[in-house]
Amino acid sequence: MQRDEFSPRLVEIMGGDRNLVPSDGSAVLAAAQTCSWATAAGGQMYVWGKPKTSGDNHMYPVPFMDFQGWNLRSVSCGATTFAAAGEDQAITWGQGAGCGELGYGEKGPKSSANPKVVDSLGGKCTLQVACGVGHCAFLVKREDAEGCPVFEPKEPPAAAGGGGAKAGGSNGGAAAAKRKGAPGGGKKQPKKKK
Numbered sequence: 001m002q003r004d005e006f007s008p009r010l011v012e013i014m015g016g017d018r019n020l021v022p023s024d025g026s027a028v029l030a031a032a033q034t035c036s037w038a039t040a041a042g043g044q045m046y047v048w049g050k051p052k053t054s055g056d057n058h059m060y061p062v063p064f065m066d067f068q069g070w071n072l073r074s075v076s077c078g079a080t081t082f083a084a085a086g087e088d089q090a091i092t093w094g095q096g097a098g099c100g101e102l103g104y105g106e107k108g109p110k111s112s113a114n115p116k117v118v119d120s121l122g123g124k125c126t127l128q129v130a131c132g133v134g135h136c137a138f139l140v141k142r143e144d145a146e147g148c149p150v151f152e153p154k155e156p157p158a159a160a161g162g163g164g165a166k167a168g169g170s171n172g173g174a175a176a177a178k179r180k181g182a183p184g185g186g187k188k189q190p191k192k193k194k
Contacts, residue, residue, distance in 0.1 A: 002059075011048070013040055013061045032077030037064070043071060052113065053080065053095055066115045078131030082115075083138070085126035090118040090138050099134035103149075120149045 028045070030037040035049030038061070046061035067084070074085040081094030081101055092102040093112040102111070103118040124144040130137045140148055 011038075011061060013046060026073070028072050028075050030075040030077050030082075032082070033079060035077075037075050037077070039072065044068075045072065045075075051082075074126075074128040076129045076131040076136075078136065079133045081131055081136060083129040083131050083136045084115065085129045085138070088123050088125055090121040090124070090126040090129065091115045092118055092136060101131070101134055101136045103136060103138075124148060 026039070026043075028037070028039045032049070032051070035047055035051040035058075037045060037047050039045050040061075045064045045067040047064045048058045048061045050057045051064075070084075070086045070091075072084050072086055076083050078094070078101065081092065081097050084091040090103065092104075093115045094102060095111045095113070097111050100106070100110075102108070102116075103120065104110075104112075104116070105120065118138075121138060121140065125141040126138050127141060128139040130139075
């Protein structure tokens, strides 16, 4: 039966010997909106909660077999996306990832129901990952950074009626309004009488 917990309590994994935390401090933990992740003895990743919007709820930790055999050093969760760092690979997956946060490239899939290697970071030593609502970030070893994709912000669109001035520029839209005599564009508005 489900109930609220008001103090920390051990989450038991079936077969209590798996509850042992690795002595080398290599345990990986992550919490998402609707699920939690943790590695246990032997490096097996466990999940509980609801890891997929179309999937079942897990009321207790179950092995996440898609990570079987991968040596993970970091896992992170966004709103609907997940990222992990392995030995020499970055892994992402998730649904509703319309901002490119999975890192598969402009022509790659916008979502993935299962963990998938980010090809552009293949062979790079990814130390840590972090996810947000519309992005994923990968911390890569300095010596592996060459050849990694670089975020290049796009030019903002021109302001409406700004005569080519960029949005957020030096008041280009207001200058255009002044030239056209638009309301609020340089002509003083008559004051209303009280």
